[in-house]
Amino acid sequence: IIMTNELKGKVNYSVNGNIAILEVDNPPVNPLSSGVRAGLAEFIEKANSDDSIKGIILTGAGRSFIAGADISEFGQSSDGPDLHSALKDIEYSKKPVLAAINGTALGGGLETALVCNYRMGTNKAVVGLPEVNLGLLPGAGGTQRLPRLVGPSQALKMMLSGAPLSAKKALDQGILDAISENSLIEDAVAFLQEKIDLKEHPKVRDKNEKVLEARGSENVLAEAKALAAKIRKGQFAPGQIIACVEAAINEDDFDVGLKKESEYFLECLMNPQREAMIHIFFGERAATKISDIPKDTPLMEINAAGIVGSGTMGGGIAMNLANAGIPVLVLDQDEKNLERGMGVIEKNYQMMVDRGRMTQDQKEIVMGLITPTLSYDDLADVDIVVEAVYENLELKQEIFKTLDEVTSDNAILASNTSGLDIDALASVTKRPGKVVGTHFFSPANVMRLLEVVRGKDSSDETMATVMSLGKKIGKAAVVSLNAPGFIGNRMLAGYTYQANMLLLEGALPNQIDNALESFGMSMGPFRMMDLVGLDLGWRARKLANLETPLVNKISAELCERDRFGQKNSKGFYNYSEGSRAPNPAPENEEIYKEVSEKNNIQRREISDQEIIDRCILGLVNEGARILEEGVAQRSGDMDIVYINGYGFPIWRGGPMFYANQLGLKEVIKKMDVFSELDNEFWKPAPLLQKLADQSGNFGEAPPAEERAELLSFKQANMGGV
Ligand code: 3HC
Numbered sequence: 001i002i003m004t005n006e007l008k009g010k011v012n013y014s015v016n017g018n019i020a021i022l023e024v025d026n027p028p029v030n031p032l033s034s035g036v037r038a039g040l041a042e043f044i045e046k047a048n049s050d051d052s053i054k055g056i057i058l059t060g061a062g063r064s065f066i067a068g069a070d071i072s073e074f075g076q077s078s079d080g081p082d083l084h085s086a087l088k089d090i091e092y093s094k095k096p097v098l099a100a101i102n103g104t105a106l107g108g109g110l111e112t113a114l115v116c117n118y119r120m121g122t123n124k125a126v127v128g129l130p131e132v133n134l135g136l137l138p139g140a141g142g143t144q145r146l147p148r149l150v151g152p153s154q155a156l157k158m159m160l161s162g163a164p165l166s167a168k169k170a171l172d173q174g175i176l177d178a179i180s181e182n183s184l185i186e187d188a189v190a191f192l193q194e195k196i197d198l199k200e201h202p203k204v205r206d207k208n209e210k211v212l213e214a215r216g217s218e219n220v221l222a223e224a225k226a227l228a229a230k231i232r233k234g235q236f237a238p239g240q241i242i243a244c245v246e247a248a249i250n251e252d253d254f255d256v257g258l259k260k261e262s263e264y265f266l267e268c269l270m271n272p273q274r275e276a277m278i279h280i281f282f283g284e285r286a287a288t289k290i291s292d293i294p295k296d297t298p299l300m301e302i303n304a305a306g307i308v309g310s311g312t313m314g315g316g317i318a319m320n321l322a323n324a325g326i327p328v329l330v331l332d333q334d335e336k337n338l339e340r341g342m343g344v345i346e347k348n349y350q351m352m353v354d355r356g357r358m359t360q361d362q363k364e365i366v367m368g369l370i371t372p373t374l375s376y377d378d379l380a381d382v383d384i385v386v387e388a389v390y391e392n393l394e395l396k397q398e399i400f401k402t403l404d405e406v407t408s409d410n411a412i413l414a415s416n417t418s419g420l421d422i423d424a425l426a427s428v429t430k431r432p433g434k435v436v437g438t439h440f441f442s443p444a445n446v447m448r449l450l451e452v453v454r455g456k457d458s459s460d461e462t463m464a465t466v467m468s469l470g471k472k473i474g475k476a477a478v479v480s481l482n483a484p485g486f487i488g489n490r491m492l493a494g495y496t497y498q499a500n501m502l503l504l505e506g507a508l509p510n511q512i513d514n515a516l517e518s519f520g521m522s523m524g525p526f527r528m529m530d531l532v533g534l535d536l537g538w539r540a541r542k543l544a545n546l547e548t549p550l551v552n553k554i555s556a557e558l559c560e561r562d563r564f565g566q567k568n569s570k571g572f573y574n575y576s577e578g579s580r581a582p583n584p585a586p587e588n589e590e591i592y593k594e595v596s597e598k599n600n601i602q603r604r605e606i607s608d609q610e611i612i613d614r615c616i617l618g619l620v621n622e623g624a625r626i627l628e629e630g631v632a633q634r635s636g637d638m639d640i641v642y643i644n645g646y647g648f649p650i651w652r653g654g655p656m657f658y659a660n661q662l663g664l665k666e667v668i669k670k671m672d673v674f675s676e677l678d679n680e681f682w683k684p685a686p687l688l689q690k691l692a693d694q695s696g697n698f699g700e701a702p703p704a705e706e707r708a709e710l711l712s713f714k715q716a717n718m719g720g721v
Pocket of ligand 1: 028029031072104136137139
């Protein structure tokens with residue numbers, strides 16, 4: 001029997017002897033949409049009122065058990081019974097219910113399993129409460145039930161990190177009662193048959209030992225608060241999660257805890273962070289889609305890869321591929337470099353083993369997938385090569401010519417350039433359709449962002465394959481057209497420009513960094529510049545005999561005085577030997593004053609709000625141009641770039657979303673005030689002006705018109721920078 005009506009998703013009902021099987025069917029991942037909730041309520045009732053049924057199995061169709069509440073329903077009105085009442089029906093079922101977890105059981109999915117009497121998973125089962133990633137807390141009893149199963153401390157770790165557990169770990173923790181090695185439903189039926197005659201079936205809500213143990217101990221909550229401060233800075237939901245667990249520990253009545261959870265959940269739901277983080281959840285998935293490339297574009301198989309260059313970037317990229325099970329050849333023409341590079345990879349993995357993030361066996365497996373080579377001929381059979389040598393067009397062109405000769409005609413040739421013209425690389429090959437940019441961020445084994453740069457000839461198959469590879473290796477992949485700075489660095493230019501101007505106008509690095517860090521940026525611009533090194537641009541300008549632009553005058557002056565940043569322990573800040581902690585450098589203040597004076601800039605007191613507005617709106621205005629020119633496909637893509645590559649706080653939803661929430665009219669108003677300082681810079685991008693005039697937002701921007709023309713590396717408008 002299949003339930004269908006207007007509601008979304010359904011539950012299939014079938015009978016196996018004296019067992020009713022409820023199968024959640026809401027592809028692709030079975031969220032608890034309206035039709036699923038209605039189906040659960042209806043069929044629990046049906047099974048309970050059928051005398052021939054003695055037990056109930058709840059499972060999922062396809063690859064997922066239940067992926068949680070339907071995220072698209074949050075903030076919308078939705079039909080069907082609410083989740084609590086559907087879960088109550090399961091928890092108070094007269095007949096025992098077993099959750100047969102065939103795949104991912106996340107959020108409301110795990111919470112559904114927790115109201116069942118028994119839980120069995122396959123080897124592939126994955127359980128977790130990732131609501132915190134959406135600015136939410138587990139609102140269907142998870143904050144009350146999970147602590148009862150695994151203890152408050154472990155439950156808090158799971159809920160604050162949002163990280164899922166494998167079946168094996170879930171069994172060890174007592175979340176699963178058993179793992180099925182063969183047919184899940186057969187094993188589940190057999191398991192349930194053994195329990196059917198018991199008078200009582202266990203309910204998680206009744207297991208109080210672990211929460212009682214924690215009562216009166218301050219440690220558990222204090223540790224959780226410290227963890228939240230460390231990994232979830234600025235976020236609202238973690239504090240709410242901790243408050244829920246506090247109730248689980250201290251309230252005698254389970255239902256009082258449950259009621260508190262509902263209240264705290266509602267507060268999360270109403271908090272703007274929730275909308276921002278859900279925007280990012282869907283935005284990340286939207287970013288993987290390329291609007292003018294058919295969905296069913298065939299993908300090339302990537303069974304083996306090559307990397308050219310064994311430096312930091314090459315090594316990090318090799319680790320990404322190996323972690324996903326793809327064998328990688330790392331090529332370097334210098335034997336010493338190669339040895340050093342392999343050593344760094346080994347050391348990075350060893351660090352993960354030492355920190356318990358990987359077992360020794362896993363390390364050996366991934367190391368076994370990475371093979372060093374000195375010879376291009378070894379790359380004959382790979383499906384993709386990522387070139388990751390230093391930024392020099394002639395050198396890269398030489399490499400692409402060689403790769404074009406040695407690799408099979410089918411192989412994709414990718415460049416990890418952060419700014420060079422992809423078409424200029426494609427042009428030296430006989431396969432321009434197979435050439436693409438893959439701009440990883442440093443350190444590549446850690447940072448999630450991947451800008452996939454589409455050249456004018458990059459084929460649909462190449463683009464679709466690289467986007468899918470990006471997903472496979474766990475990256476947040478975003479497409480950028482081949483234009484100067486791509487998306488991220490082009491936007492960054494406006495941001496650092498403003499930071500440097502603020503310094504010239506009177507703010508100190510410490511104030512600017514603190515203001516932006518309190519806004520939520522993971523690292524302020526001057527700490528960042530110290531980390532990267534102040535001397536790169538300064539040396540390049542010296543070599544080319546170029547004048548120092550006003551905006552760089554202070555950093556150039558610091559370089560003249562041997563202050564290059566962290567690399568020599570002094571830059572905008574001072575560093576003590578072996579430490580990356582920035583200490584104020586009062587000796588610089590005289591320099592700032594002198595440079596400002598020399599350039600006829602009257603230093604003044606600048607408010608933190610002005611700092612935030614100028615830096616962040618600098619990003620936004622440039623983002624509007626990037627969108628208008630079609631360099632980014634959609635505004636959400638830029639949010640994904642900034643959150644995953646540049647330390648923008650996820651809970652603000654990215655710079656473009658932030659501007660939408662501020663209101664584009666308000667953005668223009670603020671820019672108008674700043675235009676008195678710099679008319680050219682603060683000219684609103686035409687798209688921004690247009691959308692503001694219509695009271696619209698960036699999500700409503702029309703597709704870029706001049707797309708085809710822009711598929712060339714012409715000088716984009718760099719926003720007066
Ligand atoms: N609700 C609505 N849609 C969902 C969804 C959900 N919970 N989970 C996934 N989807 C959608 C995705 O948006 C995507 O749609 P698209 O094809 O149109 O882009 C599609 O399902 C497939 O998702 P993925 O591309 O992410 O598929 P993967 O196979 O890579 O990953 C997954 C599967 C691990 C289940 C991943 O989708 C995921 O992490 N989902 C979210 C899990 C989650 O956060 N659950 C908690 C929800 S909040 C909650 O439960 C509140 C409760 O406590 C009251």
